[in-house]
Amino acid sequence: MTYVPVVGLEVHLQLKTASKIFCGCPTTFGAPPNSQVCPVCLGFPGVLPVLNRQVLALGIRVALALTCRISPRIVFHRKNYFYPDLPKSFQISQYDLPLGNDGFVELAERKIRIRRAHLEEDAGKLIHGEDHSLVDFNRTGVPLLEIVTEPDLASPEEAHLYLKTLKGILEYLEVSDCDMEKGSLRCDTNVSLKAAGSAADSLGTKVEVKNLNSFRAVARALAYEIRRQAQVLDEGGRVAQETRLWDDAAGATQAMRSKEYAHDYRYFPEPDLVPFTVSAEEIESVRRALPELPRAKAQRFVSRYGLSLADSKALTASKGTADYYEACVKGQPAKGKGLANWILGELAREMNERNLESIGQLSFPPESLLELLELIDSGRISGKMAKELFAQCLQSGRRPAELAKEKGLSQVADRSILEEAARAVIQEHSQAAADYRTGKGQALMFLVGQLMRRTQGAASPAVSQEILRELLLEEKR
Ligand SMILES: [Zn+2]
Structure with a gap:
């Protein structure tokens, strides 16, 4: 059977700010583990987050460049889950009112719709040893903008092109290092297959793929997943809705966990951050400053x-x-x-x-x-x-x-170039050339001077003279 891949992409972009999204800790990359932390980003009881104004401005800048509508009302939610790199056991994110929605990125011939772009805080980083794991909280509370496409991408190549185009736009905006190696640009993808010729809205089961460390890895992981899912379907099986990890060395994806749903996260409004309104003037001033x-x-x-x-x-x-x-x-x-x-x-x-x-x-x-x-x-x-x-x-x-x-x-080691220049000199100074041909020897020295001038002293007098003489005599015959 022939299948059509349906691909969506989520990009997590670290916004370039000096301090974290809800506290004053620095965001410098490569600092010693747990040296850039405070009670707020470590989630101690009783602390209160304060939104970094610069995060909001940079987020609006990106959302506008992606032609998104900006939500005038800014609301944060708690996304609850347990994981060792998340000290609060919830992540402050945006839920039903993302900062921006309904944008697009134009590729060569197609528009890829942007469903939403929302602000959130990053989690920490786990470092796994042989019999233990360490956690570095320097990243907790680093500001992120998550940019989510509609499932508009039709192939691994198109996903790759989208990422390159998006990165190009982000570089112009100067809002992020966009450095995948430093984790300031990260990417997850989801892919499903539908039978060729089936209705546009009849989507297959979606598989999410994580741990993609380069744009090339995204394209390879998608190609692998498309082959794997087609094989499962061809053998009469069902594709499981799950999250899979890309193993770049093995060139394969591996099942990680069954896919969680939004209701698993028990989203509720963040009580410590009061919703507020961004004025139309503020949004306009960001728009005017777009490069x-x-x-x-x-x-x-x-x-x-x-x-x-x-x-x-x-x-x-x-x-x-x-x-x-x-x-x-x-x-x-x-x-x-x-x-x-x-x-x-x-x-x-x-x-x-x-x-x-x-x-x-x-x-x-x-x-x-x-x-x-x-x-x-x-x-x-x-x-x-x-x-x-x-x-x-x-x-x-x-x-x-x-x-x-x-x-x-x-x-001028290349003689043909010198010959070409000599021909042009002879043509431009036809009188001198004619003089030489009728026996006036000193006319040659004039032409040699012209040729040297033309080649800015590059041609040696001896070679110039030799070539000119040859050409003049050749034409005489
Ligand atoms: Zn902090």
């Missing part, structure tokens, strides 16, 4: 730099790459297309090969790319040589012009 987001930036790149929409989208998908491009093109607007080709070609290829997240990690600053293009455009090096030079710059961390000079590349 230019990837889509708008791509449109601007098309109109300002004359790039194709596809190139513009590729350049603006990550803020780092978009900023890099604009830093390059700022003083050289005529080179817009050439710069884009290099960034999306050689630089992107290198980033892929080295598995780099951002262009800044390449150690090839905008000035270096401009230098490299200048070397090509002035005819001093060929495209092929430029690629070699680029590789050498990455290896040594040095600048192209400096390296080219040292390696003697500026002597």
